[in-house]
Amino acid sequence: xxxxxxxxxxxxxxxxxxxxxxxxxxxxxxxxxxxxxxxxxxxxxxxxxxxxxxxxxxxxxxxxxxxxxxxxxxxxxxxxxxxxxxxxxxxxxxxxxxxxxxxxxxxxxxxxxxxxxxxxxxxxxxxxxxxxxxxxxxxxxxxxxxxxxxxxxxxxxxxxxxxxxxxxxxxxxxxxxxxxxxxxxxxxxxxxxxxxxxxxxxxxxxxxxxxxxxxxxxxxxxxxxxxxxxxxxxxxxxxxxxxxxxxxxxxxxxxxxxxxxxxxxxxxxxxxxxxxxxxxxxxxxxxxxxxxxxxxxxxxxxxxxxxxxxxxxxxxxxxxxxxxxxxxxxxxxxxxxxxxxxxxxxxxxxxxxxxxxxxxxxxxxxxxxxxxxxxxxxxxxxxxxxxxxxxxxxxxxxxxxxxxxxxxxxxxxxx
Numbered sequence: 333x334x335x336x337x338x339x340x341x342x343x344x345x346x347x348x349x350x351x352x353x354x355x356x357x358x359x360x361x362x363x364x365x366x367x368x369x370x371x372x373x374x375x376x377x378x379x380x381x382x383x384x385x386x387x388x389x390x391x392x393x394x395x396x397x398x399x400x401x402x403x404x405x406x407x408x409x410x411x412x413x414x415x416x417x418x419x420x421x422x423x424x425x426x427x428x429x430x431x432x433x434x435x436x437x438x439x440x441x442x443x444x445x446x447x448x449x450x451x452x453x454x455x456x457x458x459x460x461x462x463x464x465x466x467x468x469x470x471x472x473x474x475x476x477x478x479x480x481x482x483x484x485x486x487x488x489x490x491x492x493x494x495x496x497x498x499x500x501x502x503x504x505x506x507x508x509x510x511x512x513x514x515x516x517x518x519x520x521x522x523x524x525x526x527x528x529x530x531x532x533x534x535x536x537x538x539x540x541x542x543x544x545x546x547x548x549x550x551x552x553x554x555x556x557x558x559x560x561x562x563x564x565x566x567x568x569x570x571x572x573x574x575x576x577x578x579x580x581x582x583x584x585x586x587x588x589x590x591x592x593x594x595x596x597x598x599x600x601x602x603x604x605x606x607x608x609x610x611x612x613x614x615x616x617x618x619x620x621x622x623x624x625x626x627x628x629x630x631x632x633x634x635x636x637x638x639x640x641x642x643x644x645x646x647x648x649x650x651x652x653x654x655x656x657x658x659x660x661x662x663x664x665x666x667x668x669x670x671x672x673x674x675x676x677x678x679x680x681x682x683x684x685x686x687x688x689x690x691x692x693x694x695x696x697x698x699x700x701x702x703x704x705x706x707x708x709x710x711x712x713x714x715x716x717x718x719x720x721x722x723x724x725x726x727x728x729x730x731x732x733x734x735x736x737x738x739x740x741x742x743x744x745x746x747x
Contacts, residue, residue, distance in 0.1 A: 338581050340615050344400075344503065345604045346593040350380065353388040353399075355597040355670060358739040359698045360608025363398035364388075365434060367593060368422075371403040371415060382421060389428050398431040402593075403444070404456035407437045415440055419447040432476070445474060452476045454503065462488075464495040467502075477501035479589065482510065482571075486583040486645050493584030501586040506573040507603055507632075508591025510643060572640035574606060574628045577614045577621060579645075596684075598667035601696060601741050602635035609700055634665050634743075668693060668742040669728075678711075678729045679736045687744060688720040695734065696741040706733040 345361035347353035356364045366388065367379045380388060389399045401422060407415065422430055433451055435441045436458035444453060454477040455461060455470045462481045470478050480489055482505055493502060571591070573580060580588065588611070590603050610628050614621040641649065669681030687693060689710055695703040709731040710718040721728055736742070 338584065339586070340611060341581060341585055342587040343604065343607055343611060344587050344589045345600060346590060346595065347388070347600065348379070348593050348595065350384045350388050351670065352595075352597045352600050354391055354739065355741070356600050356604050357392050357395050357397045359601045359604040361397055361604050363400060363431070363587070364392060365400040365402060365589075365593070367402045368418065371405050371407075371411070371418060371440070382425070385430075386425050386427065389425070389430060393428050400432040400434055400454060401430040402434045402456070403440055404434050404436040404458050405440070406458065407440050412439060412443065415443050416447055419444050423448040423451070434479075441473065441475075455479060457481055457505070464492040467492055467496045467500065471497060471500050477503055477587070479503045479505075483644050485647060486579055489583040489585060502584060503587035503589050504580070504585045505571060505591055506580060506588045507571055507607065510569065510571050510641070569639045569641040571643045572632060573642060573645065574610055574632050575625060576642065576645070577610050578618060581614070596667050597670055598665065598696075598741060598743055599635045601698075602631060605696075605698060605700060606631045664746055665694075665743045666746050668744060671736050671738050671740045671742070674735070674737055677735075678731050680727065680729055681742060683721045683726045683728050684724060686720065686722045689718075691744060693742055693744040695732070695736045696743055697737075698739065703734055705736075707731075708733055
């Protein structure tokens with residue numbers, strides 16, 4: 333791949349909390365997307381208060397990383413006045429502002445343009461962006477970037493690239509969970525539970541187990557319903573394009589987007605670090621990228637995932653892209669904590685999962701190294717010695733057999 337033909341794409345990573353944002357930045361993100369406490373499509377994510385958002389933006393900007401804020405709900409009348417106040421707060425944020433807003437609704441777009449005319453606006457995949465005419469429409473309204481619908485092939489994206497202004501940016505999902513509904517515009521959650529997926533409250537009925545549909549008479553079928561003896565007929569595999577970086581670049585995609593604003597710091601670190609190295613290797617020398625494919629595959633499978641697919645990029649998916657027998661994740665590693673402070677031979681962490689003195693664990697470093705270590709001792713904040721750490725979110729000092737640094741992650745292979 334001739335890197336002179338296309339610029340290196342942005343690596344855009346999700347963050348559910350301030351801790352995860354910092355992890356994304358340290359482990360290789362070029363940009364991070366986050367949600368505030370309203371107007372985003374991940375209502376169950378921890379999300380950011382205004383104070384946390386300001387701290388996160390300052391942390392990212394100090395390291396040359398951009399931050400985009402989601403406001404991509406499909407708004408109802410009662411949302412609009414609050415959106416105006418929200419955009420005004422974001423505009424006045426100190427010490428720095430977000431670099432862009434991610435919006436899907438034309439009403440929200442209009443308010444953002446009026447309240448904060450200088451902000452860059454990216455059009456969310458929720459807006460069903462499936463053709464170059466739609467891209468040109470949003471460009472003429474003042475949008476800088478449009479996120480492609482996940483239902484597009486690389487061939488279709490290449491055609492869009494050829495028909496839009498060179499300055500306009502294309503963003504596409506390259507990794508993460510796939511939605512069974514067209515560009516995520518789903519009514520199942522609202523119908524079944526009253527929780528509106530298009531306002532950020534999805535209960536993920538696509539991951540539920542349903543009864544097998546039976547034909548009662550020719551052409552007539554029983555209704556689908558949830559049943560313990562049934563199947564997971566809507567349950568898609570996860571998207572993974574780590575093996576196709578040159579093809580994505582060749583299609584003219586400017587930003588590689590990772591799905592996962594509900595995911596842990598371990599997931600974010602693993603995916604960010606792997607895609608960062610793959611992109612950099614590819615632009616240094618495609619032969620180097622090809623030689624390292626096994627490492628990318630191995631590392632990407634160490635985070636939580638549901639078996640992988642290439643989605644729609646190489647044609648329409650078939651039954652092989654679905655998982656009918658279960659809805660569980662493959663989870664090879666367990667997240668123990670992130671190093672907040674290192675002092676002498678000790679590290680301070682907020683414990684996430686149980687581990688014990690004598691355990692063989694791994695230090696996951698931003699530079700790509702995985703360092704096996706032994707837990708030699710565990711101490712609580714008062715200095716008391718502990719044989720195990722069973723209580724989540726407990727603040728601990730841990731002595732390891734090798735040195736760790738702030739922002740290193742600790743993980744252990746699942747049993």
